[in-house]
Amino acid sequence: MSKKLSAVIEESLLSSTSHGIPNIIRSDKLAIRLMWIFFAVVSTGLCSYMIVQSIMNYFSFETTSKIQIHTEKSSIFPAITICNSNYFTSEYSAQFIKNFTFDIQSDSNYFNYDQYYKLFQIVTSREELISQSYKFGDSFEKLILNCQILTVDCKNKEYWNYYYHQLYGNCYQINTKKENLIKVSRTGWNNALKIILNISMADGLEGVYPTTGAYIMIHNQTTSPLSTDPFGVSPGLDTNIAISRQFKSSLPKPYSNCDDDTSNSDAFNSKLFKLITSRNISYNQKLCMDLCFQDLIIQECKCYHVDFPFISDQSIKPCYIENDYECMNSKIENDFKESSIENDACQSQCPLECNSMNYKIFYSFTDFIKEKNNDDINKFYNFTGTNRRQMKNDLVSLYFYYETLSYEEIKEKESIDLVGLLSNLGGIAGLFLGISFLSLVEIIEIAFQILHYFIKRTKVDEIRGQIKPV
Template identity: 25%
Template sequence: MKNQSSLKLRNRKPLTNGHQAKTVAEKSVWDINCVPGFSHARDRSNISQTRKNIWLCLSLLGLALTVYQVKMVLSNYSKFPINTRIKVEEASLQYFPAITICPYNKIKCSYLQRDLENCYSTNCSNLWNYCQLGLLSGCSYMKMEREKQLNQSSNFHITCPDQFLKLNNTEDGNIEDDSLFDEVYGQLQQTDRQRIGMERKVMVKLCTINHSPCSGYFDAQTINTVSRGNCFGFNYNGSFQVRAGPEEGMSLEFFLVRNESVWHSMNNKVGLRVVLHQPNEVPLIEELGRDVFPGAATSFSLQIRQNIRQPAPYPSKCIDSWNETFFTTAKFPIVANWKYSQVGCSRMCFLQHFMQNCDCIYHNQDDMNIKEYHQNQGIPPFEYCSMKNQTSVDCLGSSYNTYNSDKCRCQPNCNETIYEIGTSALTWPSESGWFYKAIEFNMTSSYKDDQPITSDDIEKSETELYPIYEEIKKNLLRLDFYFSSQSRIVIEELPVYADLFSLFANLGGALSLWMGISFLALIEVIEVVIDSVMKTVQ
């Protein structure tokens, strides 16, 4: 028996190298235990072929699902997805926003008449503009009517003869082309516009922070723009912090001086427009402002929301600087003094579009005072579009339809603070408190021949006092600003794949879920494949 076995082994043909390598590789791939399904399908124990076939089908299904999920993970990774996390942060003190407030009345009639007469006596270059403003605003008409009532002579026919003739041809002082008021107003220099506008010391009667004068915290500022006239800025340095609650904020009281208001057809609103913004950020009155009306105390309840976004290549593509937009500080030095904002960038893009197409912009779009800046810096200035020029009107109309902000690359801020505002209002001053407020502000009344209201007036009858009360109420308004909560809402974008380890973790999940392959098992499979290839080549 021994000799027969030896003979059989001697007569057996030796395996070639290729065949031997293929057998070893095949055995290695099927016999490793890192892929349970395939190892069961190749199991040489006494299990039925049906079970082996079932394991093979399940293994192939797992392989297909693994390939699909790996493809989905890689596809998702290439899109730079983000997760959004919302959290609430508590702070006992919070920085107060900057506040810009603009009246709807651009000029104070007595100041316009003062400068008109001074200009006439010195024969200054602005005489025609002052005369036109007096005519178009109704200020000259009101002055002439007042002088008639007082049996005083008017010199308007001497200082402004052309405008006097137009005014004399009207019954009530209404001029057909009074829409040109803003156009004439925009032709004045900023210093001249500011001088004939409302004064802060006249309008702002009270400013307190935590019941203390605002002067201890900041210096209020006066800013003049063509679109709004004199506006008043508070807390532009962003220096103080307050606690939450209505007793811990800022309060302002205004006197509107309506008896000296412009009453042309384009000025059909009474009150103030308020915008809250970050310090060093352009106060865009038109886009972000809110109107408040006289005869009321309006409360602004504030809640801070902070948006933290991700830069490109993530979907938000946020930016932090003007230099990442079309409006670099090298080409547009004016933006160097402003904090970047997407709304401000869009406004710049809008103005640039009109200037390129029509060589002019609307006067009410220049609340950034860009024209004034160009003049001061020696940059060739542009002009405000004239409503009398039909070519400009047609060009502006067609430019609205072709405007596209994409070329300006105005993306959202990477770190943006927004003040969410809730407002409420009630009648102010009350019927019992208006009298003392009028005395405090040394207010006058037309029902007393423009004489100040005094404590002696309290003895008058209710019938006599009521019209005075109505007049006072139409000239006063109060604003209260405070934080409603000591918390801020932070909405933060977080990358789904912050680094390569996050990607590998997702790939590992796909491999282990359907195939049961771990990191070390994957290395083992790779090693077997490499060995198989090397042996086949040899």
């Protein structure tokens, strides 16, 4: 019986499409057979090694980046948030401070930081003042002196939104209303969005804040300014702000650390993630991590850090009293020494988004108002004597424009996909052993032949056992 089984296996191997085994069996000379055995073993070893390497490369989930430049005929302009860097600018602020008695000794003849922060704390913590906080800063009519893009007068309020910033107070956003989005089809300084700001303060506020200027934030229409780093603009300058764009699309896990579903508010069971998405803000990890750090300070100090985003319970007050500062600074120092604390606490709550649009800002400065221009403007408005103003200290000129309507798109693609893996395995197996996918069917056939042999043998034994000798 064993000879029949061997014959069945030998017949199947001789008809195999692989080159090594049939030649080993059919070789009638020992030297040739040993040669085929040697090369078959070497080829099998190399084949196995390279197949393992291919599988390991596939499961390392490496990616390649594809960079493309896309040119548009017209592009939506980014949203721009503009703030006076001084929280207290209005006549209402001047009157409030005039009627307020300070019990803080100033260390400076020019400016007292403690006095400023004391004022800020009072306005942002007293219920009767919180509802009136907008009166302390600039009105739209006062801050935005002029706005124009090509022939469009964008001084009209239909292009603007009011935005209250936790640190700068009254801010104004242009190009955030979906029904009045500004689109541009030309580039360069001559086609810029031109804005002139009046950042002056009411009489009596001198020395309330050490510097004057404006803070600018450039972001998407759906992105909160809190997640955007502001840049400052000083008075008396013509500021040219050239904008370029970069869109990055990353493959989700396991190819990178990003999560593909951050646009779905129900995708992650995270308090911070749900907090951001519930405010109709486009999610990004930077904002989430900042909010997480803010949350750690609130839990420990029962107040919030004004330099970090805060969109939680308004009953929580800013950290301004001495004990708050000590607690906050201690928390920052500890997290600086043990950076893993913040990562351990925040990373799990803040998934990384896969798609992002970044605005790159390039700005340059020139003088906006020279002394002669200042004299002409004072004469034109009849500002004389005590009414004479230094316009160079009061006005800011801004020019926003796309450097190009092209944007850079960076897309990640898996280095080896499933089709590539199968192609590699087939190529390696064919190169070293001469086998293909159908060779696997031959193995199945041999297994089937062996199984059929044993089933047939079992039935024969059962029949013999049932026949009684006479």
